[in-house]
Amino acid sequence: MNFCEQQLTRIRPLWDRVLDHRFLRETRDGTIARDTFANWMQQDYLFVEAAIPFIAALMPKGPVEHRAALGRALPGLEKELELFRERAAAVGVELRDVRPSFTNHAYVQFLLASAYTKSYAEAFTVLYVAEKAYYDSWMVVRHGIDRESVWFPFVENWTSDAFAGWVGYLQQELDGLADSTGPAERQRMAELFEITARYELAFWEMAASGEGWPGLEGVVEC
Amino acid sequence: MNFCEQQLTRIRPLWDRVLDHRFLRETRDGTIARDTFANWMQQDYLFVEAAIPFIAALMPKGPVEHRAALGRALPGLEKELELFRERAAAVGVELRDVRPSFTNHAYVQFLLASAYTKSYAEAFTVLYVAEKAYYDSWMVVRHGIDRESVWFPFVENWTSDAFAGWVGYLQQELDGLADSTGPAERQRMAELFEITARYELAFWEMAASGEGWPGLEGVVEC
Amino acid sequence: MNFCEQQLTRIRPLWDRVLDHRFLRETRDGTIARDTFANWMQQDYLFVEAAIPFIAALMPKGPVEHRAALGRALPGLEKELELFRERAAAVGVELRDVRPSFTNHAYVQFLLASAYTKSYAEAFTVLYVAEKAYYDSWMVVRHGIDRESVWFPFVENWTSDAFAGWVGYLQQELDGLADSTGPAERQRMAELFEITARYELAFWEMAASGEGWPGLEGVVEC
Amino acid sequence: MNFCEQQLTRIRPLWDRVLDHRFLRETRDGTIARDTFANWMQQDYLFVEAAIPFIAALMPKGPVEHRAALGRALPGLEKELELFRERAAAVGVELRDVRPSFTNHAYVQFLLASAYTKSYAEAFTVLYVAEKAYYDSWMVVRHGIDRESVWFPFVENWTSDAFAGWVGYLQQELDGLADSTGPAERQRMAELFEITARYELAFWEMAASGEGWPGLEGVVEC
Numbered sequence: 001m002n003f004c005e006q007q008l009t010r011i012r013p014l015w016d017r018v019l020d021h022r023f024l025r026e027t028r029d030g031t032i033a034r035d036t037f038a039n040w041m042q043q044d045y046l047f048v049e050a051a052i053p054f055i056a057a058l059m060p061k062g063p064v065e066h067r068a069a070l071g072r073a074l075p076g077l078e079k080e081l082e083l084f085r086e087r088a089a090a091v092g093v094e095l096r097d098v099r100p101s102f103t104n105h106a107y108v109q110f111l112l113a114s115a116y117t118k119s120y121a122e123a124f125t126v127l128y129v130a131e132k133a134y135y136d137s138w139m140v141v142r143h144g145i146d147r148e149s150v151w152f153p154f155v156e157n158w159t160s161d162a163f164a165g166w167v168g169y170l171q172q173e174l175d176g177l178a179d180s181t182g183p184a185e186r187q188r189m190a191e192l193f194e195i196t197a198r199y200e201l202a203f204w205e206m207a208a209s210g211e212g213w214p215g216l217e218g219v220v221e222c
Numbered sequence: 223m224n225f226c227e228q229q230l231t232r233i234r235p236l237w238d239r240v241l242d243h244r245f246l247r248e249t250r251d252g253t254i255a256r257d258t259f260a261n262w263m264q265q266d267y268l269f270v271e272a273a274i275p276f277i278a279a280l281m282p283k284g285p286v287e288h289r290a291a292l293g294r295a296l297p298g299l300e301k302e303l304e305l306f307r308e309r310a311a312a313v314g315v316e317l318r319d320v321r322p323s324f325t326n327h328a329y330v331q332f333l334l335a336s337a338y339t340k341s342y343a344e345a346f347t348v349l350y351v352a353e354k355a356y357y358d359s360w361m362v363v364r365h366g367i368d369r370e371s372v373w374f375p376f377v378e379n380w381t382s383d384a385f386a387g388w389v390g391y392l393q394q395e396l397d398g399l400a401d402s403t404g405p406a407e408r409q410r411m412a413e414l415f416e417i418t419a420r421y422e423l424a425f426w427e428m429a430a431s432g433e434g435w436p437g438l439e440g441v442v443e444c
Numbered sequence: 445m446n447f448c449e450q451q452l453t454r455i456r457p458l459w460d461r462v463l464d465h466r467f468l469r470e471t472r473d474g475t476i477a478r479d480t481f482a483n484w485m486q487q488d489y490l491f492v493e494a495a496i497p498f499i500a501a502l503m504p505k506g507p508v509e510h511r512a513a514l515g516r517a518l519p520g521l522e523k524e525l526e527l528f529r530e531r532a533a534a535v536g537v538e539l540r541d542v543r544p545s546f547t548n549h550a551y552v553q554f555l556l557a558s559a560y561t562k563s564y565a566e567a568f569t570v571l572y573v574a575e576k577a578y579y580d581s582w583m584v585v586r587h588g589i590d591r592e593s594v595w596f597p598f599v600e601n602w603t604s605d606a607f608a609g610w611v612g613y614l615q616q617e618l619d620g621l622a623d624s625t626g627p628a629e630r631q632r633m634a635e636l637f638e639i640t641a642r643y644e645l646a647f648w649e650m651a652a653s654g655e656g657w658p659g660l661e662g663v664v665e666c
Numbered sequence: 667m668n669f670c671e672q673q674l675t676r677i678r679p680l681w682d683r684v685l686d687h688r689f690l691r692e693t694r695d696g697t698i699a700r701d702t703f704a705n706w707m708q709q710d711y712l713f714v715e716a717a718i719p720f721i722a723a724l725m726p727k728g729p730v731e732h733r734a735a736l737g738r739a740l741p742g743l744e745k746e747l748e749l750f751r752e753r754a755a756a757v758g759v760e761l762r763d764v765r766p767s768f769t770n771h772a773y774v775q776f777l778l779a780s781a782y783t784k785s786y787a788e789a790f791t792v793l794y795v796a797e798k799a800y801y802d803s804w805m806v807v808r809h810g811i812d813r814e815s816v817w818f819p820f821v822e823n824w825t826s827d828a829f830a831g832w833v834g835y836l837q838q839e840l841d842g843l844a845d846s847t848g849p850a851e852r853q854r855m856a857e858l859f860e861i862t863a864r865y866e867l868a869f870w871e872m873a874a875s876g877e878g879w880p881g882l883e884g885v886v887e888c
Contacts, residue, residue, distance in 0.1 A: 049508065056504055057501065078515065106332070114331075205436040278737075282561045283561055283563075289744075293741060338504075550768070552779075553772065554775040645882065
């Protein structure tokens with residue numbers, strides 16, 4: 001069994017928690033509160049914006065052969081940001097001057113710190129799991145959501161053939177990186193596989209709960 | 223008014239929340255549950271361990287004159303880890319195989335990501351605020367805690383003259399860095415000043431609540 | 445006077461040495477030996493390949509507003525590599541399995557080390573000077589080279605309106621970064637301005653001399 | 667055969683060139699010109715100063731078990747700098763305001779770029795080879811130099827039991843890192859093994875020749 005399949009099997013209970021999250025179910029069923037979805041939009045816009053430097057930071061550490069694909073992902077993410085801005089304008093959500101929630105801020109730091117302090121194969125694991133989680137999550141939503149929903153363009157974006165192809169590419173390359181390394185690094189890759197899935201779960205929790213910052217709930221901004 | 227004083231004044235309501243945290247008050251008053259303090263010990267041990275590479279990562283970016291002081295801080299932190307191990311053995315707390323809580327993991331990622339992606343003056347701001355918060359926090363505990371408390375050696379460590387001298391050195395150098403830069407970087411330094419204080423608050427929240435991982439409460443580890 | 449203009453004036457004697465290099469003059473006059481130019485092609489191909497991760501490494505440290513322009517530069521460099529491959533095929537130069545010369549290897553390390561250890565404004569200075577040197581250098585060649593020369597497509601590439609626009613953009617942004625910082629960082633930017641120009645000079649020296657590795661001249665590869 | 671032994675065998679002709687360098691022979695035989703040695707002192711002082719951030723930059727990427735040893739190396743290098751200053755004062759060599767030669771600057775960039783863009787095992791290879799080269803080089807000098815030579819304290823420093831122990835530790839750990847990884851990374855480690863040895867050779871060449879900057883020989887500083 002290849003590395004990715006093996007890991008997805010190993011962390012199945014955690015992965016199921018991610019995919020069965022109430023945020024996804026309620027979005028699929030059309031019962032999600034507008035403000036809840038709007039909060040996710042605001043936070044995820046900041047997250048996508050931060051994913052660009054994460055991928056850029058991977059490039060100098062990886063093989064020359066990966067550069068073209070990673071380089072193409074950057075304008076892809078810029079286009080994703082445009083989708084957010086278009087939807088935000090369409091439904092009246094403000095994307096400017098939004099402060100990242102605790103979990104969002106933390107997840108972005110995790111991406112960046114991984115890119116700088118971990119080996120390429122380890123940091124590439126983080127990239128794969130983050131993208132794979134989005135693909136699988138939005139596939140859950142796709143099976144049931146009303147095509148007329150104002151949120152449907154997001155579903156379409158992350159369940160498109162193009163995105164599936166990107167995730168498939170990452171999976172194949174990550175399997176290759178895992179095959180060519182030794183047991184010590186593969187063990188660290190497995191740990192990061194799980195930790196990234198945990199951050200994904202925390203992200204949906206944050207999206208559903210509208211979490212602010214621990215210890216600052218109900219406090220006027222200083 | 224110098225930069226540090228100015229910022230501490232600006233974020234005073236947030237700083238007061240840090241210093242007035244129930245974790246500190248209960249430790250001072252001797253009413254803290256042993257398991258609550260033990261949880262803090264386990265998590266903070268991991269945090270101090272991670273502070274070593276954070277400081278090391280600052281060194282290549284800073285002025286030559288800062289290297290000796292930062293270099294000396296590394297064995298200082300190794301000694302701090304020994305204090306944790308000594309106390310843990312004395313009171314029967316297990317420090318091995320502890321998993322970082324969400325907030326702890328996040329805070330460490332924030333330190334590392336700051337060291338790599340921010341300017342030296344910005345990352346130095348993060349270092350100062352983290353150390354200053356510990357000094358001020360444990361000074362709160364010092365005024366009231368029973369000197370016979372098994373936790374007193376921690377109080378002693380972070381309220382010692384040596385630690386006060388280190389924090390004073392950082393403050394003076396940070397003021398100097400702020401003076402010699404322009405308004406754009408100073409603004410980013412001010413933002414990181416506040417964000418670091420927010421992470422400190424989140425850390426006490428985590429210590430007091432025994433928080434695990436969002437969305438995984440009550441779940442058997444996968 | 446803006447920063448870039450000021451620096452170009454300050455290092456004028458060095459800059460003139462770069463622009464008046466025999467490699468450029470001989471290429472312009474059509475007297476350059478085919479093997480000398482072929483050697484430059486082989487080495488510069490490796491250099492352009494390495495410039496991609498350099499620019500990628502700048503992205504996480506810079507302002508959000510710079511990301512789109514830097515991100516677009518990456519496919520631009522991929523296209524430049526294609527130009528090398530097309531020319532190499534046309535004139536029978538082998539680009540594979542070429543070992544970087546000492547100076548080439550060194551210059552690439554300088555780019556990368558700057559991206560990681562220097563502030564964004566400092567590392568951006570390195571990027572600007574490297575690009576500006578290429579624009580100015582190939583403009584020297586343009587004024588005189590036979591349009592039918594097999595090397596003309598390179599001249600065209602780095603003297604095009606598109607490339608001029610990119611260099612102009614970098615200059616304007618670097619001037620802005622210099623304006624908004626303090627004297628200490630501006631001094632470090634000025635030093636890197638000069639050091640980068642020195643590396644450019646060393647690069648033309650290497651191109652013209654066919655230099656290998658110090659102390660290994662005439663030795664069979666180990 | 668372990669990795670280090672294997673590589674030292676593989677690059678033997680190159681390694682012999684390093685150890686048989688005229689700079690070392692002349693220092694051993696007492697025939698070296700004072701100015702030549704003084705030039706080396708000035709340049710190597712800058713190099714040792716730059717080795718401190720190189721080692722610091724390795725720390726966040728390596729295993730926790732390596733941190734104490736790497737952390738102790740930092741004050742060790744500070745002590746080495748003191749030896750330079752003491753000798754410089756004793757023999758009247760000026761260490762301040764020295765500009766790094768081209769090769770020296772390049773080697774430092776190579777160290778830093780390796781620490782940031784290569785895997786830990788790869789960057790650790792660079793550290794080992796640089797230290798091993800110094801140990802072996804100065805052992806050549808030790809066998810023959812007059813103990814009363816003013817340069818003897820340098821010989822003593824890099825042929826001491828303490829330094830031999832450090833090099834032995836690095837060798838053992840590097841062998842372990844090579845054992846636990848896969849063939850792709852081991853291949854990259856072998857390449858860096860050789861490249862570092864090439865930089866060592868270039869460094870002795872620079873020391874012996876008093877090299878300045880390519881293309882700037884005989885030019886007044888701009």
